[in-house]
Amino acid sequence: MNILLVLTGGTICTGVRDGLRSLDTDAASLRLVQGFRNSASPFAQSAEFTIGEQFQTLSENMTVALWNRMIGYFREVDFSAYDGVIVAHGTDTLAYTASMFALLLAGLDVPTVFVSSNAPLEHGDARANGAANFRAAVDCIGYGLLPGVYAAYRNVTDGRTYLHMGARLKQCADYSEDFYSAGALDITELSPETLSGFPDSLPLARPLLYLPGLSLSDCVLNVRPYVGIRYDAYRVENFRAVLHGAYHSGTACVSAGGAGSILRLLDACADAGTDLYLSPARNQGEVYDTVPAMLNYSRNGRKIIPLYGATEETAYCKLLLYYSCAAIRERLPDFLTCDFCGEMIE
Numbered sequence: 001m002n003i004l005l006v007l008t009g010g011t012i013c014t015g016v017r018d019g020l021r022s023l024d025t026d027a028a029s030l031r032l033v034q035g036f037r038n039s040a041s042p043f044a045q046s047a048e049f050t051i052g053e054q055f056q057t058l059s060e061n062m063t064v065a066l067w068n069r070m071i072g073y074f075r076e077v078d079f080s081a082y083d084g085v086i087v088a089h090g091t092d093t094l095a096y097t098a099s100m101f102a103l104l105l106a107g108l109d110v111p112t113v114f115v116s117s118n119a120p121l122e123h124g125d126a127r128a129n130g131a132a133n134f135r136a137a138v139d140c141i142g143y144g145l146l147p148g149v150y151a152a153y154r155n156v157t158d159g160r161t162y163l164h165m166g167a168r169l170k171q172c173a174d175y176s177e178d179f180y181s182a183g184a185l186d187i188t189e190l191s192p193e194t195l196s197g198f199p200d201s202l203p204l205a206r207p208l209l210y211l212p213g214l215s216l217s218d219c220v221l222n223v224r225p226y227v228g229i230r231y232d233a234y235r236v237e238n239f240r241a242v243l244h245g246a247y248h249s250g251t252a253c254v255s256a257g258g259a260g261s262i263l264r265l266l267d268a269c270a271d272a273g274t275d276l277y278l279s280p281a282r283n284q285g286e287v288y289d290t291v292p293a294m295l296n297y298s299r300n301g302r303k304i305i306p307l308y309g310a311t312e313e314t315a316y317c318k319l320l321l322y323y324s325c326a327a328i329r330e331r332l333p334d335f336l337t338c339d340f341c342g343e344m345i346e
Helices: 027-036 064-075 092-103 130-142 262-272 290-296 312-324 327-333
Strands: 001-010 014-017 022-023 048-058 086-089 112-113 147-154 161-165 222-223 241-244 275-279 304-309
Touching: 001 027, 014 027, 022 290, 027 048, 027 086, 027 130, 048 064, 064 092, 086 130, 092 112, 092 147, 092 304, 092 312, 112 130, 130 147, 147 262, 222 312, 241 262, 241 312, 262 312, 275 312, 312 327
Parallel strands: 001 048, 001 086, 086 112, 112 147, 222 241, 241 275, 275 304
Antiparallel strands: 014 022, 147 161
8 A cells, every 4th residue: 555645734744842833844754654653553564655745834824826836746646656645734724725625636546635733743642633643544545445535633622533524624613623524424443344435425527636727816805704894894806706704594794884784795896896605605494584685685787696505615715716717617617506526515
């Protein structure tokens, strides 16, 4: 079994010096592999690792430009030479990168598993979960995990390890070191039988990774609602699309006067020729009367466009791909609404 190990950076690739965490991806790759060799994994001695690109960034510093570098690297990888790919990534932006590459790599013949750590590896397994997450990723690949993009992570609160579909992963909550997703699989006691029937959805198409002209641009603004928001603070004319988040009930403010209503944001977007989307949105059961007030309002023939079913992280990534790459708009006009890689959860 040969696994490609790609290290983007993040806590899992840091060491501690004088109380500060600094990147050291060379040391991290050695620590991960050596720690795995000393583990009780049935693949501890048989798994072989090829160390791939090292992108050397803390995950809070992840950018669209760095995503493009990763895309360029993966386009050159001969995936047929590997049984799986593991990507070491920081926790801060894990859900965004996992969502983006779940879309880009959907349809590959090998599984890709993202792993992170809540603390530097040198703190040991009692405090840092990175080594456990890495072993879980290798074991999943060894036991025949189906092709797709995933994240393996042991939560701090309950000590259980979960396998998440990359396009369903949510960012950690505030002051939390736990990850959650719809349909996550508990793999704490992992065996070949554990993976049976997972995931519940498979990719629809060949990877977007190889589309001509694929290059992401900073063309989507992501806005989250809060009490007292001022929409006149946003320069929507600088973007091709705006993704507006919603409260948990699928709502946003429509009744505030002046710059406090999402309807004023639609006015600005319509005047600038910028598309405005709402996610997460609801289309089942009872909804509040503010929802049709949002979705029925129009200006210059434009309305707020609801995106149903995907997480906000994946909705953002789909919009970024859609508005950055003409080939996606031409070949997959329903890309924003279809279940492309099992990302739809409603």
